[in-house]
Amino acid sequence: MKKTSFTGNLLFALKNARRWRQNQLTKFHSKTLHARKPPESNDFYSAFSIHTRLLKSSLLTHTTATNHLINRYAKLQEIEHARRLFDELPEPNVVSWTSLMAGYIGVGRPEVALWLYGRMRRSAVLPNEFTLTTAANACSVLADLRVGRGIHAHVEVFGLRGNLVVCSSLVDMYGKCNEVDEARRVFDSMSNKNIVSWTSMITAYAQSGKGKEALHLFWEFDYSRFGFPNHFMLASVVNACSSSGSLVSGRIAHGAVIRYGYDTNDVIASALVDMYAKCGYFNYCEKVFRRIENPSVFPYTSMIVGAAKYGLGMLSLELLEEMIDRGVKPNDVTFLGILHACSHSGLVDDGLAILESMDKKYGIIPDARHYTCVVDMLGRIGQLDKAYELAKSIQVRPEEGALLWGTLLSASRLHGRVEIATEASNWLIKSNQQLSGAYIMLSNAHAMVGDWKNAHGLRVRMKHAGVHKARGCSWIEINNLTYMFYAGDLRCPRRNELLGLLKELEGKMKLKGYMGGIEGLVFVEVEEEGQEEIVSLHSERLALAFGLMSTPKWVTMRIMKNLRICGACHEAFKIISEIVEREFIVRDVNRFHHFKNGSCACRDFW
DNA sequence: TTAGGGTTAG
Structure with missing residues (x-):
C-alpha cells in the first residue's frame, strides 16, 4: 500500500489493528506453550546452584561453562558475582568480556563497560559485533560522543558496517549524543533495515526536538515490509507529536495507540500524558492517566509535571502523596517535577520541606538539578x-552550573538585584556558558550605573567572541496551522490593535495581583533583551489574564524557545490569531533550528 | 554463551 502521509499511515494501521492483535496473541500463546524453561528457574538461586556445581567439578576455569554463569549473573544484576568469576577466568574470551560489559550497563555503570572494552582492546581478544553493539550502547547511555565515534571507527575497521544490529545501535548512539545528522547518515547507509532501526531513527529525531522530522520519517515507514508499528515505535511517535506541539497528529497517534491496545501501556500512557500537557489539553492528561490500572513512577511523574505546567501545584503534591500511598516509589525526576510545581505555584514552604525529605524519607540525594529548582x-x-547563598554552596560542573547560575541571573534581573546578576553573569562568562544572556546582563549592569565605556566594551567583546542573541519567538498550532509570533515584530499592519489588547490584558492581570511589569524586567532598553522579555511576558500575561492560573504571580508559561504550550496560551492565541494578518500563518515549519541542549527555537524563519 | 529501539525535568 502506498502511504503518502502521517494520517494515511496511521489510518492504515487502524484498519489492520484487529488482524495484528490476533497475530500477536497467537505469537504470545505459541511462545508461552513452547517455552523450554519456566521463567522462575532463571533466578539467583538457580544461578547459585549452577555455580556450586561448577565449583565442585572444578569447571570454573573452563571459559564456555563459566561464560554461561557470568551471563546469568549479569542478567540478574548480580554484577559482583559475575565480576569475580570473570577475574578468575584464566582465558576470558570475547563472550566473557561482552557479557560482563553488558552486565555493567545493566546495573547502570556504563563507564565500567567502556573501561572493560578498553582493557579488552589491549588484550589479545578481538571484539565482534556483539561487543561493538554493547560498547555503542554504553556510549548511548553516557551520551559520550567522543568514545562513540571511536566505536564507530572500530565498526568500520572490523568490517561490521553491514550488520543490522550494530548499525541500529550506532543510530541510537548518535541520536542520544544529539548528533542527529550523523545518526541519519548511518541510517541512510544501511542496506538492511528493520522496525528497530526505523524506531531508533524516529526516536533520534523526536528526542532531539525534531518532532516534525520524526513524523516525516514515520510517513515513510513501510508497514508492508517491516510490519505494523509496535509499542516502541508508537511511544516515539507520540513523543514526536509532543516535541512538535502537534495536537492533530497527537490525537491521531492516540487513536492508533487505542486500537492497537496499548492505551493502558505504562510507557505509552506516560508519553500521551506528556503530549496532551504540552499541547494544551490537561483534561485529556487526566483521562489518559486515570485509565491506567497500576500507574508506575513514569505516568505519575508525567502527571505531576503536567499539573505543574498548569499552575496546579497542589494537585502535583496530591499526586505525590497518592503514589506513595500506592507503594510507587518516586524517583529523582519525580522530585524535579514536584519542586518545579512548588516553584511555579508559590508553594515555597512545601518545596523546601520536600527538598529536606528527599534524602531522609526517600533515599534520593538532591543533585544540582534539584537545587536549581529551589x-x-x-x-x-x-x-x-x-x-x-544556595547557588554558591553547590559544587557544579559547568553544564550543570549554566542552568543554576542562569536561573539565578533571570531571578536577579526580574527583581532588579544588579549585584547578584553581575555575579551570576561573571560565573557564566568564566565558565563559557549562556554567553549571550550573561554579556547582555553585564553590559546592562554597567549602563545602569552610567559606566557606558564598560557597557560598550562588553558589547564589542561579545561581537568579537561571535556571541549572538537568538531572536525570541513563540508559535502555536491551531487547526493544523502553525502561527508564529516574533518579539518586537512591527510588520503586522494591525499591531496597534494587538498591542492595545495586550495592554488591556495586562490591566486585568494587575487586578489579579500581578506585581511585575516591563520596567521590572528590563533595566535598560536593549533591543535584543527587550524583545525576548516581551515575548515571554506575552505568553505569561495572556495566560494569567484569562484567569486560568491558580497563583498567577509565580506561574510561568513560557512558550518562547521551546514547544511547551499551555491551554491558557492556546485560548489566548486563538483570540490574537483572529486579529493578526494571514501573513503570520506559516505552513512550512520544517526549518526549525535546534539547540544542542534539546530545547528548540526558530530563527531567521522569514 | 555475548548485542540494538520506547516514557518522566529544565
Whole structure:
C-alpha cells in the first residue's frame, strides 16, 4: 500500500489493528506453550546452584561453562558475582568480556563497560559485533560522543558496517549524543533495515526536538515490509507529536495507540500524558492517566509535571502523596517535577520541606538539578539572598552550573538585584556558558550605573567572541496551522490593535495581583533583551489574564524557545490569531533550528 | 554463551 502521509499511515494501521492483535496473541500463546524453561528457574538461586556445581567439578576455569554463569549473573544484576568469576577466568574470551560489559550497563555503570572494552582492546581478544553493539550502547547511555565515534571507527575497521544490529545501535548512539545528522547518515547507509532501526531513527529525531522530522520519517515507514508499528515505535511517535506541539497528529497517534491496545501501556500512557500537557489539553492528561490500572513512577511523574505546567501545584503534591500511598516509589525526576510545581505555584514552604525529605524519607540525594529548582523557587518570590547563598554552596560542573547560575541571573534581573546578576553573569562568562544572556546582563549592569565605556566594551567583546542573541519567538498550532509570533515584530499592519489588547490584558492581570511589569524586567532598553522579555511576558500575561492560573504571580508559561504550550496560551492565541494578518500563518515549519541542549527555537524563519 | 529501539525535568 502506498502511504503518502502521517494520517494515511496511521489510518492504515487502524484498519489492520484487529488482524495484528490476533497475530500477536497467537505469537504470545505459541511462545508461552513452547517455552523450554519456566521463567522462575532463571533466578539467583538457580544461578547459585549452577555455580556450586561448577565449583565442585572444578569447571570454573573452563571459559564456555563459566561464560554461561557470568551471563546469568549479569542478567540478574548480580554484577559482583559475575565480576569475580570473570577475574578468575584464566582465558576470558570475547563472550566473557561482552557479557560482563553488558552486565555493567545493566546495573547502570556504563563507564565500567567502556573501561572493560578498553582493557579488552589491549588484550589479545578481538571484539565482534556483539561487543561493538554493547560498547555503542554504553556510549548511548553516557551520551559520550567522543568514545562513540571511536566505536564507530572500530565498526568500520572490523568490517561490521553491514550488520543490522550494530548499525541500529550506532543510530541510537548518535541520536542520544544529539548528533542527529550523523545518526541519519548511518541510517541512510544501511542496506538492511528493520522496525528497530526505523524506531531508533524516529526516536533520534523526536528526542532531539525534531518532532516534525520524526513524523516525516514515520510517513515513510513501510508497514508492508517491516510490519505494523509496535509499542516502541508508537511511544516515539507520540513523543514526536509532543516535541512538535502537534495536537492533530497527537490525537491521531492516540487513536492508533487505542486500537492497537496499548492505551493502558505504562510507557505509552506516560508519553500521551506528556503530549496532551504540552499541547494544551490537561483534561485529556487526566483521562489518559486515570485509565491506567497500576500507574508506575513514569505516568505519575508525567502527571505531576503536567499539573505543574498548569499552575496546579497542589494537585502535583496530591499526586505525590497518592503514589506513595500506592507503594510507587518516586524517583529523582519525580522530585524535579514536584519542586518545579512548588516553584511555579508559590508553594515555597512545601518545596523546601520536600527538598529536606528527599534524602531522609526517600533515599534520593538532591543533585544540582534539584537545587536549581529551589534557586528558581526562592528567586521567584524575591528571596534573592537565600537563592544566591544556595547557588554558591553547590559544587557544579559547568553544564550543570549554566542552568543554576542562569536561573539565578533571570531571578536577579526580574527583581532588579544588579549585584547578584553581575555575579551570576561573571560565573557564566568564566565558565563559557549562556554567553549571550550573561554579556547582555553585564553590559546592562554597567549602563545602569552610567559606566557606558564598560557597557560598550562588553558589547564589542561579545561581537568579537561571535556571541549572538537568538531572536525570541513563540508559535502555536491551531487547526493544523502553525502561527508564529516574533518579539518586537512591527510588520503586522494591525499591531496597534494587538498591542492595545495586550495592554488591556495586562490591566486585568494587575487586578489579579500581578506585581511585575516591563520596567521590572528590563533595566535598560536593549533591543535584543527587550524583545525576548516581551515575548515571554506575552505568553505569561495572556495566560494569567484569562484567569486560568491558580497563583498567577509565580506561574510561568513560557512558550518562547521551546514547544511547551499551555491551554491558557492556546485560548489566548486563538483570540490574537483572529486579529493578526494571514501573513503570520506559516505552513512550512520544517526549518526549525535546534539547540544542542534539546530545547528548540526558530530563527531567521522569514 | 555475548548485542540494538520506547516514557518522566529544565
